[in-house]
Amino acid sequence: MTIRGNTRLIAHIGYPTHTFKAPMVFNPYFEHAGIDAVVVPMGCQAAPYPAFLKAVFSLTNIVGALITMPHKVATVALLDDTSAAVKIAGSCNAVRRAADGRLQGDLFDGEGFVRGIRRKGFKVEGARALVVGTGGVGAAIAASLAHADVGSLTLFDVNAESATRLGERLHHHYPQLRVSTGSNDPAGHDLVVNATPLGMKDGDPLPVDVARLAPETFVGEVVMKDEMTAFLKQAAARGCRYQVGTDMLFEQIPAYLEFFGLPSTTPEELRALAKISY
Amino acid sequence: MTIRGNTRLIAHIGYPTHTFKAPMVFNPYFEHAGIDAVVVPMGCQAAPYPAFLKAVFSLTNIVGALITMPHKVATVALLDDTSAAVKIAGSCNAVRRAADGRLQGDLFDGEGFVRGIRRKGFKVEGARALVVGTGGVGAAIAASLAHADVGSLTLFDVNAESATRLGERLHHHYPQLRVSTGSNDPAGHDLVVNATPLGMKDGDPLPVDVARLAPETFVGEVVMKDEMTAFLKQAAARGCRYQVGTDMLFEQIPAYLEFFGLPSTTPEELRALAKISY
Numbered sequence: 001m002t003i004r005g006n007t008r009l010i011a012h013i014g015y016p017t018h019t020f021k022a023p024m025v026f027n028p029y030f031e032h033a034g035i036d037a038v039v040v041p042m043g044c045q046a047a048p049y050p051a052f053l054k055a056v057f058s059l060t061n062i063v064g065a066l067i068t069m070p071h072k073v074a075t076v077a078l079l080d081d082t083s084a085a086v087k088i089a090g091s092c093n094a095v096r097r098a099a100d101g102r103l104q105g106d107l108f109d110g111e112g113f114v115r116g117i118r119r120k121g122f123k124v125e126g127a128r129a130l131v132v133g134t135g136g137v138g139a140a141i142a143a144s145l146a147h148a149d150v151g152s153l154t155l156f157d158v159n160a161e162s163a164t165r166l167g168e169r170l171h172h173h174y175p176q177l178r179v180s181t182g183s184n185d186p187a188g189h190d191l192v193v194n195a196t197p198l199g200m201k202d203g204d205p206l207p208v209d210v211a212r213l214a215p216e217t218f219v220g221e222v223v224m225k226d227e228m229t230a231f232l233k234q235a236a237a238r239g240c241r242y243q244v245g246t247d248m249l250f251e252q253i254p255a256y257l258e259f260f261g262l263p264s265t266t267p268e269e270l271r272a273l274a275k276i277s278y
Numbered sequence: 279m280t281i282r283g284n285t286r287l288i289a290h291i292g293y294p295t296h297t298f299k300a301p302m303v304f305n306p307y308f309e310h311a312g313i314d315a316v317v318v319p320m321g322c323q324a325a326p327y328p329a330f331l332k333a334v335f336s337l338t339n340i341v342g343a344l345i346t347m348p349h350k351v352a353t354v355a356l357l358d359d360t361s362a363a364v365k366i367a368g369s370c371n372a373v374r375r376a377a378d379g380r381l382q383g384d385l386f387d388g389e390g391f392v393r394g395i396r397r398k399g400f401k402v403e404g405a406r407a408l409v410v411g412t413g414g415v416g417a418a419i420a421a422s423l424a425h426a427d428v429g430s431l432t433l434f435d436v437n438a439e440s441a442t443r444l445g446e447r448l449h450h451h452y453p454q455l456r457v458s459t460g461s462n463d464p465a466g467h468d469l470v471v472n473a474t475p476l477g478m479k480d481g482d483p484l485p486v487d488v489a490r491l492a493p494e495t496f497v498g499e500v501v502m503k504d505e506m507t508a509f510l511k512q513a514a515a516r517g518c519r520y521q522v523g524t525d526m527l528f529e530q531i532p533a534y535l536e537f538f539g540l541p542s543t544t545p546e547e548l549r550a551l552a553k554i555s556y
Binding site for chain 1: 279280281282283284285287293294295296297298299301302305316317318319320321322323326329330332333334336337338339553
């Protein structure tokens with residue numbers, strides 16, 4: 001990769017930066033595809049972030065920004081336009097500047113999840129979905145499922161109020177959607193998503209009672225620590241189709257590329273080119 | 279070059295960016311030497327520049343900034359500490375953040391010039407020097423010659439007031455230095471520097487009367503359009519030793535590396551690795 005004067009920038013903003021993976025995913029693709037752009041890690045703490053976000057979008061060669069911890073929530077209030085996914089999840093991980101100078105934000109975790117299960121043959125429209133865990137990533141997945149015309153959503157979180165509030169925000173944006181909260185029973189669902197951190201540590205309990213998972217149920221995972229978490233292994237053993245955590249990651253990259261107006265590609269090519277392994 | 283989360287940034291700030299060369303000089307060296315840092319072009323216009331400079335130095339992985347047109351003069355007023363070269367030339371092309379958070383500025387055009395002629399065997403200490411052209415680069419060279427204990431300085435510019443004012447600033451910082459202005463006669467000088475743009479265009483007049491150049495005089499050039507400008511060709515034909523314009527460029531890179539606290543190298547290695555040719 002040769003960086004030249006006119007190379008366009010995607011600012012990858014967060015702190016700490018040592019866990020950033022986007023540079024090793026986007027940049028090898030840009031080099032391979034001859035796209036004169038580069039993702040640059042910019043370590044920024046909370047206090048200077050509002051001023052930095054504004055300043056970095058004053059650059060003439062900025063394409064957009066990837067926003068990560070701890071700024072995904074704070075970003076929402078700094079933008080001119082936000083997508084429904086941002087409003088529902090209350091967080092934002094992608095920012096661009098429109099031609100008129102307005103800062104626009106979107107959130108692609110959930111979009112990546114939905115693209116992935118669709119490409120694996122799961123029909124989202126009308127499906128009965130259970131999302132366990134209504135923190136940032138769970139809310140993003142719920143919002144994207146709603147946007148993709150899921151039939152009903154069951155939301156569960158150990159913090160019951162979190163699930164209730166997410167249900168209210170979903171209802172506000174998608175009044176026709178059936179939303180219920182309070183149970184993590186996977187029975188009767190076409191799609192069951194683990195959006196909790198359970199599976200990050202050895203010995204974690206499972207997010208749902210897998211004995212009540214039907215073999216026809218499609219199972220999705222957000223934990224990326226292992227390709228096959230204990231939850232996925234047990235679901236697969238019951239005959240369930242499934243999606244692993246890193247699929248959500250690679251499926252969302254094309255959505256970012258489209259958002260930034262850059263030539264896009266497949267998750268498979270991105271994964272093959274990436275200078276990281278999972 | 280693989281950019282990772284902890285890769286350190288050198289912001290190359292100016293506008294327009296298409297003429298930027300530093301990324302193609304620094305980055306191949308960083309890759310070759312295994313230094314996890316990258317020079318990133320950041321196109322910034324005058325109005326947002328003060329806020330952007332402050333904001334970019336709030337980043338946790340910033341090493342420093344290379345400042346170019348149109349910000350080299352405006353930068354001076356934005357810093358906490360400036361070198362004598364910055365104060366004399368009234369411009370700044372390198373900024374770093376000290377451990378206590380203070381922004382420090384320096385100017386390395388003149389330093390590069392002086393390092394180059396020294397490495398070619400020219401003894402600066404006590405020498406009688408003529409600098410023709412007292413704009414930004416001429417002032418920088420004059421300041422660095424003064425810092426390097428040149429014996430006397432003759433300054434000439436078609437704008438006589440510019441030469442006079444530079445002489446006053448030099449006298450303020452180096453009261454022992456003999457400074458005179460008003461003549462571009464090269465006779466009687468050990469060092470003659472063209473710091474004007476003459477030589478950029480075919481048919482430009484020569485900056486001095488080469489018929490009055492002694493063969494013992496060392497001649498320096500800042501114009502980079504051709505390796506051997508008409509001025510250098512005629513001086514060489516008279517037997518003068520000389521330094522070409524791009525030598526000043528590559529000689530100053532080690533000074534930047536030292537300023538930023540990065541491992542340094544020789545101008546020869548930098549030139550061999552650079553992804554640009556002159």
